[in-house]
Amino acid sequence: MKLTHEEVRQVLSIISESSFDSIEIKMGEIAISASKSGPLRAESVAPAPPTPQAPAQTQQAEPPTPPRAAAAPKASDVADEGLIEVTSPMVGVFYIAPEPGADPFVAKGDLIEPDTTVGIIEVMKVFTSIRAEKSGRVVRCLVENGDFVEFGQPLLLLQPES
């Protein structure tokens, strides 16, 4: 399936006349993201930590090169979209559901409150429920079930409800 130039134009005009700031359309293999205030980030933006299997640097690291790890949440583009992040309060293994096979605590589109449980983090066999601490509609889940997460790593992107 292909979109013609005209169809794209129609999509864009629908957005510009709508009250939405951004739109994402998916049909089969085709995905369109558009935004009034600027380009949306590409899909799969989850700041996955670099895999340890791929040691990158081999040169002596002096003078210092820009950090490419301990990914501090890159707030700028998130802020541009008016989105807010739910971040991990600890290092550990993140689980999206209360038990294997169960429905995830939260899914894209859910409206969540500060005391909503968004997942469980396991640290050395100790399981801690993670609360959102923020409210809004879930735009994107950034980590997969069983991912190792760092302290401060973004878990969810929320669109604040006005």
Add this chain to the structure above:
Amino acid sequence: MALTRVLVANRGEIAVRIIRACRAMGLETVAAVSVADRDSLAARMADRAVCIGPARSADSYLRIDALLATALGTGCDAVHPGYGFLSENADFAAACDENGVTFIGPSVENIRQMGNKLIARDIAQQVGVPLAPGSPRISNFSKARDIAEEIGMPVLFKAAAGGGGRGIRIVQSEKDLRSAFETASAEAQAAFGDNALFLERYIGNARHVEVQILADRHGNVIHLGERDCSLQRRYQKVLEEAPAFDLPQDMLNGLRAAAVSLARHIGYQSAGTVEFIVDVERQDFFFLEMNTRVQVEHPVTETITGVDIVAEQLRIAAGQELSIRQEDVRFDGHAIECRINAEAPLRGFAPSPGRITEWTPPEGAGIRLDSHAHENYVVPPFYDSLVGKLIVHGRDRADAIRRTRDALDRFHVRGIDTTIPFQRFVLSRENFLAGRINTKWLEGVADAFAESETV
């Protein structure tokens, strides 16, 4: 049990030092960093950095669970604890063992044994290592009084569980004994959760001399000679030298033999340091304690022997034999290490965190700088103040002193206060040049420095 990926469970210059050693041996590294160290040199140098918690070390570098979760979550097969933090924490080493992660250090049992000064004294005694006249565990005052009378004034109260100079009280006369006992006991309880004390004869004119040990898992135990660490302020070492100069050869032989036999007796496996007090007047030495980790001042030994102590730790942990035999250890010249701290020596050595706007270290043959600092680096206020160690190699002690002074003159740091001017002052004292130093000498020099600069 080859190692492939090492978690560096520390920060600052020692994290950088460990990452360098790992890289040289082809090992991957994961730096565990707090929020305050996300952009640190160690985080940039490591193959990967993982933020383990907030800046406060109790919430990050001291969290056994977070560090182990990180080691397991990133596929590390070993953990290097550096010095300080969890490096001598037997529970951490045990947790590593239980989870199949190699703790780069000695056994859990050795850490426990040497971590308790009374047990360590008992073991030293069994091996025939000389102990300062002292007491077993004391828990009430009347017993303390009896023993103090027997040893003779002055005496020293020490916390059984202590270390790093905490929980120590000097008592000069009988009448101060009770209050010293009570405060030392309270301090021990507060600092270590154990109020047990012991008494030792106080040696006024003492030097702090320590022997570097390396022991592998194949029964090889060697020493790399001694260091003099007498220059201390508030029980914190300020300047260290290797070798320990002006000691008779028979004493050196005795110190080395004592350290090796202690390590051998407990089945020690890793790098370790056996510390002694040398009574300058009586030309005697006494066992102080054993540190079961890499020491801050290990580079002076590396400089005069050419042995990479951190690399040997990694070899030992991987089950390999030491790369050097005792008969091949050579001592070449003299090395001095100056600790460069972010402190204001003219304001009572107050911590001086902040942004470094200029960092121009000296360079040249025989000069080594172990540091995580650089221009625009912000020294965080959460940790110890060490920002670098300047290590200088000379033909002999006089040559090393001259070269160190020259190197310090060319070391320019702006933005924060450092102990560089104080180190320069120390190195110009006549008593230092003459080697007339002891463990109390530096306190007086610090006062003299404050006066000389304010006039």
